[in-house]
Amino acid sequence: MWYSYFKIALRNLFRQKAYSFINIFGLAVSMACSILILIWVQDELSYDRFHTHADQLYRITCSMPDIKAATSVVPMAPALKAQMPEVENTVRLWRSTNLFEVANRKFEEKDVIFADATFLEMFSFPLLQGDPKTALLRPDGIIITEATAQKYFGKTKALGQMIRKDNQDNFVVTGVLANVPTNSHLQFDFILPMSFLARTNYDLKVSNWNNFDFYTYVQLQKNAVSGAVSLQKLNQRISQIFLANNKEIKIDFQLQPITSIHLHSNLLLEFPGNGSIQYVRIFSIVAFFILVVACINFMNLATARSARRAKEVGLRKVIGARRNQLIGQFLSESTIISGLALLLAIGLVWGLLPVFNHLADKNLTIKFWDVKLLFTLLGIALATGLLSGSYPALFLSNFQSIKVLKGGKIGTSNVLFRNALVVTQFVISIVLLVGTAVVYKQLQFIHDKHLGFDKENLLYLPMTGELWSKQQALEVELKQNPLTSHYTIISDLPTNLTNGTVTVYWEGKDPASQPLFPEIKVDENFISVFRMKLLSGRSFSKALKSDTANYIVNETALRVMGMDRTTAIGKPLTYQETKGTIIGVVQDFNFKPMQRAIEPLVLRFNQGGGKVVIRTTPSNTQATIKALEKIDQALNPSYPFTYNFLDQDIANLYRTEQRMGTFFNVFAVWAILISCLGLYGLSAFMAEQRTKEIGVRKVLGASILDIVYLLGKNFIRLLLLAIIVAVPLSWWAMNSWLENYVYRIELNWIILLAACLTAFLIAALTVSYESIKAAITNPVKALRSE
Structure with a gap:
């Protein structure tokens, strides 16, 4: 019996090559995407589980x-x-x-x-x-x-x-x-x-x-x-x-x-490289969606082609086939298709893994001979085959033999179900399109946002070795060279500041309050080199010894202390047991990633070293690096010369987001392409089913536009229904993701409208190809047998 099912399944695959290609290739691509996501998710979930205890x-x-x-x-x-x-x-x-x-x-x-x-x-x-x-x-x-x-x-x-x-x-x-x-x-x-x-x-x-x-x-x-x-x-x-x-x-x-x-864990002073459970959940859902889209393609095409299998089912029932045997036959066919797709998917995974590792910044491997992995892959193939073949098997096996052999109508339940599946595909496509747009715009917003200082063209040199004891000589050398004269020496870069203290006191402070005040030790050039805005007061001065105990604070610090910029100057402030005076107020600037709000900040006069930051001009960057290297090697010959750019450090803070954004976009595009593949197959079959009707309409004077509208109007209705479902779902999903950012874009109707129009355009192009092809076919060919 099973051998007979297998023979019939292979015969149908070779007889209907286009249908088989769409199903097998669609399932293979979806499985490959899902397997790649699966091994990434497994790696993320496996962290630190190798320890014995x-x-x-x-x-x-x-x-x-x-x-x-x-x-x-x-x-x-x-x-x-x-x-x-x-x-x-x-x-x-x-x-x-x-x-x-x-x-x-x-x-x-x-x-x-x-x-x-x-x-x-x-x-x-x-x-x-x-x-x-x-x-x-x-x-x-x-x-x-x-x-x-x-x-x-x-x-x-x-x-x-x-x-x-x-x-x-x-x-x-x-x-x-x-x-x-x-x-x-x-x-x-x-x-x-x-x-x-x-x-x-x-x-x-x-x-x-x-x-x-x-x-x-x-x-x-x-x-x-x-x-x-x-x-x-x-x-x-x-x-x-x-x-x-x-x-x-x-x-x-x-x-x-x-x-x-x-x-x-997303705490201060974390070891670098932490992931996010949110991304694990998102990509697990994306992997599921991709498989679902491929299964929907299979169901759509199988139920759409049900008329071709109706007489076969009727004949089998007449000669004694039971319903469970028919269900077994159709499920075995879908499982064979799924198995073939799995073999192709394994080849795709093997070929795409190096590219995937580059995108993921990982070194993942996949051992196909591993028993656990092998059973997982077979389980995916079996589940996909059973899921995609379940409805067609139940639907086709339910045909009444007398009715179908007499040529009666099969019924409309399959049409309703097929329409529901098409709506589901459109909903998934629109949600993924909205997600792609929002992720891109948020990352672009992070890249373009003004941080409160000019981050471009800031070159820095970490002070190491003998530079600490030769700081005076270092400053003399920097001042003498026009390429390096616009410099500042600061304790920490304003990129991802992790220090801070709660031992800060001011007039009228609530004893129960313990806000955290980070600090940066800066010199008199800091505000001008970073091009910050001093709202009131003055900057530090080397000529004033009293400035070693004075402070500049940001706007947020004033709000925490209950002061304003006009009255804050001259007010006493004690920071870590050092009593001093507020001499200036600087405009708020970001000194931590944008997932965090700006915190109260204290700037203190730098009496030590840290990092030398030089503002360069784009035309002199390389010359500035060479000049800085010459100075460094003359004063600090026992240490290798190292430098970096501040804007690169800031970009590295969002490397995970950039990587995940690329991930999301790639898999979203694949999901949409798989949807288009199924939509193309469905539209081609619909056009084939209505060949004679199209021929008659053309003979009676119907234009190409009339034929295209005839074949596409049902898809347009389904797309409109999908938009009604997808818009609120997309709004909720993207707002939930954006909540991770204190500084974020506003999700507006333009993004949603653009995603809906893009989905409409993709669907129209996919459906119209076969519609136009059918519309320009000579009606004589369609009506020759009449």
């Missing part, structure tokens, strides 16, 4: 009304280990950027962490060389990854080799790790012992309970957390431990599961 690992985070940070105080780890029996182990991490040297080859490395000796006990990063129990015990030990060993020593066997740090400290390689998995929120190339940092770090020396600049991870006992209630109780106990040691700051602490960090 993943379900017991938590990060300590802190929160206040205006602050949510991924860091905590340095004494928290030993305090929890001593006072909470539920805590089995702890580790503290501290991020750093350092210069490393081997055999006169120097590299400035940003992926460096300092860690307690318990690091390898808690986290399952495989140590290929060395002893995990002792690798971080000696203060001059260092652990590197395989890729780093290859980079510095030309081989992976590097145990016992020497690495020089910052031109002054020698370290011995005590361990070589396997390269850090890409699905880890912790990404690093070097691990240095916390005991080495303790020699110079103030917080470690005095067990400081005031500075929140260390990452603290804990490993809880096996069943320490049984649910949300027990977790909350642990959080309260952690907060009480902090309160016992610091009664001035009102702050709460939370245990954050390590497996939720990548997708569910």
Whole structure:
């Protein structure tokens, strides 16, 4: 029986080549898109789950009304280990950027962490060389990854080799790790012992309970957390431990599961590279929509062609076929088509994976021989085949044999269902078109928005090595060269500022209020170099020694303090125990990504270094870089020259959004193309069914326009119905996405109208091709048999 079904299915596929191509190719493309999205989603959901004790690992985070940070105080780890029996182990991490040297080859490395000796006990990063129990015990030990060993020593066997740090400290390689998995929120190339940092770090020396600049991870006992209630109780106990040691700051602490960090965490001072659960949900829905669109194509074409299969069904019923046998036959046909589509989809995935990895900025692989993956793919093919073939099978098997053999009408229920499916396709297409437009406009808005300063042509040099002690000589050199004379030296770039304090006091402050005030230390040139607007007061002056204790604040800070720009000048302000006076008010400017509102900001006079920022002109950019390199190498020859542009750093803040936008656009286009493919097949079949009617109408004088309208008017009605459904749905979906941005575009009727007109144009072009083809056909050919 099954062999007979298989033979009939193949015979029908070869007999109806165009119909088979549309179904198989449409399903294959939709499966390929869905498989690519699936492996991306699986990778996103797999972060930090490879650790042996993943379900017991938590990060300590802190929160206040205006602050949510991924860091905590340095004494928290030993305090929890001593006072909470539920805590089995702890580790503290501290991020750093350092210069490393081997055999006169120097590299400035940003992926460096300092860690307690318990690091390898808690986290399952495989140590290929060395002893995990002792690798971080000696203060001059260092652990590197395989890729780093290859980079510095030309081989992976590097145990016992020497690495020089910052031109002054020698370290011995005590361990070589396997390269850090890409699905880890912790990404690093070097691990240095916390005991080495303790020699110079103030917080470690005095067990400081005031500075929140260390990452603290804990490993809880096996069943320490049984649910949300027990977790909350642990959080309260952690907060009480902090309160016992610091009664001035009102702050709460939370245990954050390590497996939720990548997708569910967007805190201050995060390790870079976090994803978003929202994007995982969005692309899972898009993958489902793409499969649904392909299934709709199959259902539409199968039910539209039902008249051709009606007599076959009637004859089978007459000779004794039962309904369940007919259902089995049609489902087997759809499953065979789905299976063939899966084979083609696997080829497409294999060919498109490098391009997909480039778009996703990942290094995903797909092992088709993996049993779990194989069953997943077969499950997708089976589900797609059963879903797409279910209605046609039920509909066709329900024909009454006597009625169809007499040539009676099959009924209109299939037409109604087919129309509903076409409406669904149009709705999905319009929603995706609106989504594509909104994502593009929001990203363009971010790119074009004025941040409160001129971000273009700002070149900066991080001060490293000897530049800190030669700052006066550096400034002399910068002033003497016309290419570098328009400069400023600031502590932090106004791109993604992560510092701040709540120890700020002014006249009339509510003692219960603890707003966070970030700071940037700037010099007298900052406002002019960045082309900011000073609303009142003045900038800093090197000639006035009193300015070392004075402040410039932004507009938001004035609102928080209950002041206005006309009366704020001369008012006292205490910032981190330094008493001073407000001397100026600068117009609000963005110093964090646009997902965050502008916060109160304090500008202090910079008495140290940080970053040299130079305003260049487009025609002299390369010459300025060369001049800056010459100055840097003359004053700081032991460090490699590095520079960057501020606008590039700002663009990098939205790299994830740009990547996801490209993702969305690509898959939206594919979904629309698949819809067009099915619409084309349906319109072609409709034109074929009405060939003789068209011939008669042409003989009676109907024009080409009349014929096109005849064949297309039903699609126009369906599109109008789809617009009624899609517009409010699109409005809700896009507003929900835009809520993630404090600074965002307004979703207006023009975007919705443009999407609807685009959908109409796409549908019209798709349908009109076959309609015009039918309209210009010689009616003699259609009526020859009459």
